[in-house]
Amino acid sequence: MTALASRSFEIANQIIAPGKRKQIEIHIGRLFDYTEISIPIEVIRGEQAGPVLFVSGAIHGDEINGVEAIKRLLTQRRIGSRMRGTLIAAPIVNVFGFNNNSRYLPDRRDLNRCFPGSKNGSLGGRIAHIVMEEIVSKATHGIDLHTGAIHRTNLPQIRACLDEPETNKLAHAFGVPVAINATIRDGSLRQSAAERGIPMLLFEGGEALRYEEKIIHSALRGILSVMESIGMLEPRLSKKKVQKRKHIFIARSSYWIRAPHSGSLRVKKHCGDRVQKGDLLGILSDPYGTNRVEIQTPKTGIIVGMTLLPLVNNGDALFHVATFDDAEAVEERLGIFDESISV
Ligand SMILES: [Zn+2]
Structure with a gap:
C-alpha cells in the first residue's frame, strides 16, 4: 500500500507538506546584545507516510563529529521525497556551547541533564522543554550523537536501554560492533524520550572538537541503516550481508x-x-x-x-x-568493522 502522508506536520509554527523539506530556525532566546539565538533544524518529509525519526547532534556543544555526520546525511541523494516518513535533523542542539567550543551552556549547566525541562525554568530547562515539545514529542524514533568529553576518546559504540525490544532492534540495525546497556542518566534526553515511549539510541564515538572521518562515517552509516530497518529507506544490501555486517556485541x-x-x-x-x-x-x-x-x-x-x-x-x-562473554570475537569483529569504514 502506498499511503500518502496526508497528515500535516508542524514544527515551530511552520507546516511541512508531504514530499517537501524545510530549514527551520527554532527560536530559543537572545544574547545580552539581543542577537537572536535559534536551533537550526531541517525537516524532510517523504511522500509516503511512515516513522518520524529525529537525529540530534551537539547537545554537548563541543561534540561535533555528529554535526558533520548529520550535515552529510542531509546531502545524501536517498534523503528526500522518495523516503517513507519524516526525518527531523537537528545537527546543533546546544548552539551556545557550539559557538564557544564548549560542552556547556553559558550558565555552565549541562543541557543533557536539563531534560525534560520546563517552560519557565533556567536557560537549560527552557531549551530542553523546546526540544521536547518541538522535536522529540513529534518523533517515533530518535538517535542522539555524542563523542567523548574533552581530552577523551571513545570507540564507536551504542549506549541504550537494550532491555527495551524496539531500542534493541535499533541498536542492532545501527551496526557498530559494541553496545553498552546503559543505565539512564537523570535529566538526559534519553531518559525523557524513554518516558514518552520513544525508542532512542545514543551513539558515542571519537573525541570532542574534532572531525574524525571514521567516526563520522560510522555514524552516518548507522543512521542510514536504522532508517532502512524502520522502513524509511529501501535496504541497499541483501539480508544476509546485512546480518553479517550488523553483528553486535553487548557488553556484560x-x-x-x-x-x-x-x-x-x-x-x-x-x-x-x-x-x-x-x-x-x-x-x-x-x-x-x-x-x-x-x-x-x-x-x-x-x-x-x-x-x-x-x-x-x-x-x-x-x-x-x-x-564481554567473548572478547576475542569482539576484537575480530572490530577489525572487520574498521576495514569496512576505512576512508
Ligand atoms: Zn556528549
Whole structure:
C-alpha cells in the first residue's frame, strides 16, 4: 500500500507538506546584545507516510563529529521525497556551547541533564522543554550523537536501554560492533524520550572538537541503516550481508581504571584493543622518568574509551574497559568493522 502522508506536520509554527523539506530556525532566546539565538533544524518529509525519526547532534556543544555526520546525511541523494516518513535533523542542539567550543551552556549547566525541562525554568530547562515539545514529542524514533568529553576518546559504540525490544532492534540495525546497556542518566534526553515511549539510541564515538572521518562515517552509516530497518529507506544490501555486517556485541559490564598516582602517562594500549588481566595499559612516572607506576588490566575486556591527556592527577579516569562473554570475537569483529569504514 502506498499511503500518502496526508497528515500535516508542524514544527515551530511552520507546516511541512508531504514530499517537501524545510530549514527551520527554532527560536530559543537572545544574547545580552539581543542577537537572536535559534536551533537550526531541517525537516524532510517523504511522500509516503511512515516513522518520524529525529537525529540530534551537539547537545554537548563541543561534540561535533555528529554535526558533520548529520550535515552529510542531509546531502545524501536517498534523503528526500522518495523516503517513507519524516526525518527531523537537528545537527546543533546546544548552539551556545557550539559557538564557544564548549560542552556547556553559558550558565555552565549541562543541557543533557536539563531534560525534560520546563517552560519557565533556567536557560537549560527552557531549551530542553523546546526540544521536547518541538522535536522529540513529534518523533517515533530518535538517535542522539555524542563523542567523548574533552581530552577523551571513545570507540564507536551504542549506549541504550537494550532491555527495551524496539531500542534493541535499533541498536542492532545501527551496526557498530559494541553496545553498552546503559543505565539512564537523570535529566538526559534519553531518559525523557524513554518516558514518552520513544525508542532512542545514543551513539558515542571519537573525541570532542574534532572531525574524525571514521567516526563520522560510522555514524552516518548507522543512521542510514536504522532508517532502512524502520522502513524509511529501501535496504541497499541483501539480508544476509546485512546480518553479517550488523553483528553486535553487548557488553556484560564496563569499568574505569583510574590513575593510582599523579604524573605523566605513557599509554601502551588504545581504543578497540583487547586487554587481558595483567596486561600493561600504561606507565605513570615523574618528570625524571623515575617513580614509575605500571597500570595493569584488572579484568579482561575491550578498551572502549580512554584519556588523551597524558598529564593526570591521582584518581583521574584513564581507560574505560567493557567486558564481554567473548572478547576475542569482539576484537575480530572490530577489525572487520574498521576495514569496512576505512576512508
Ligand atoms: Zn556528549
